[in-house]
Amino acid sequence: MTRSLNLDPVSLSVRTEPTVKGASTTGTSVRIDVLTIFPGILEGFLNESIVRIAREKGLLEVVLHDFRQFAEDKHRTVDDKPFGGGPGMVLKPEPIFACLEALIAKDQQPPRMLLMSPCGSTLTQKRMREFAKDERLVILCGRYEGYDERIKLGWPFEEVSIGDYVLSGGEVPAMVVIDSVARLLPGVLGHDLSALQDSFEGPLLDHPHYTRPADFRGMQVPAVLLSGDHSKVAAWRKQQALERTQVRRPDLLRGDARRGPDAGQV
Numbered sequence: 001m002t003r004s005l006n007l008d009p010v011s012l013s014v015r016t017e018p019t020v021k022g023a024s025t026t027g028t029s030v031r032i033d034v035l036t037i038f039p040g041i042l043e044g045f046l047n048e049s050i051v052r053i054a055r056e057k058g059l060l061e062v063v064l065h066d067f068r069q070f071a072e073d074k075h076r077t078v079d080d081k082p083f084g085g086g087p088g089m090v091l092k093p094e095p096i097f098a099c100l101e102a103l104i105a106k107d108q109q110p111p112r113m114l115l116m117s118p119c120g121s122t123l124t125q126k127r128m129r130e131f132a133k134d135e136r137l138v139i140l141c142g143r144y145e146g147y148d149e150r151i152k153l154g155w156p157f158e159e160v161s162i163g164d165y166v167l168s169g170g171e172v173p174a175m176v177v178i179d180s181v182a183r184l185l186p187g188v189l190g191h192d193l194s195a196l197q198d199s200f201e202g203p204l205l206d207h208p209h210y211t212r213p214a215d216f217r218g219m220q221v222p223a224v225l226l227s228g229d230h231s232k233v234a235a236w237r238k239q240q241a242l243e244r245t246q247v248r249r250p251d252l253l254r255g256d257a258r259r260g261p262d263a264g265q266v
């Protein structure tokens, strides 16, 4: 069944339908449906910090769907042995199809559909910005050894990866997407993130940060940051960001086509 989150102790109003949204090109709110047989993995995450704030503000709605509830046999089987043999189990198509059919009305605009897999294209900040402009996302989290290929034939999933490593399921990657999208929604963060990012000319790593005390166990904050000279501070930060990027991520400075100059601050 579909499980809405336990909203305690903060009661959240039901997401208002996007009356203003249609006219907007920047996107004001996103609904994300997550298909998982382990909704509990996401629950704590959704009830803390920025993601919680985005939900409380009505800018983000996340609905968890345990597709095991759509399995029709008495054991609610979601996996089976691979045809052709081999180790492990494969996610059956039927429960996932049934869950998606219950979720996606035929008459509506089709949502963007993401399938978490190390075989997908690796996500970038640029992709996350595109997702944040969508009205609706559906995220399928796999388990076991993989998905029956017909799940991908029957639905227009974009296969996406968060990096070149194997996990035990797609739930952690789904949380990565939700976190990244939530903080990009206008009005979620106190400051205007896009303005902040636009002030960076290229894809640079962040500069070093310091807070009080100015002297911590003999380690001093660089004097320029205490000078009060804003243009000097800005120049120092830019230089530091550039140096760090040269040393740690020279690929970003080469204008890697996939990341592009559009990637913004990393």
Ligand code: 9WO
Pocket: 116, 117, 118, 119, 141, 142, 143, 144, 145, 146, 147, 160, 161, 162, 163, 164, 165, 166, 167, 168, 169, 170, 173
């Ligand atoms: C696992 C795998 C391993 C080697 C070669 C290809 C592979 N595909 C998958 C796969 O799609 N796995 C499914 C989801 C089912 C098993 C657990 N799943 C998973 C997703 N493991 N790792 C991810 C994942 C997703 C996004 N970014 C990085 C890893």
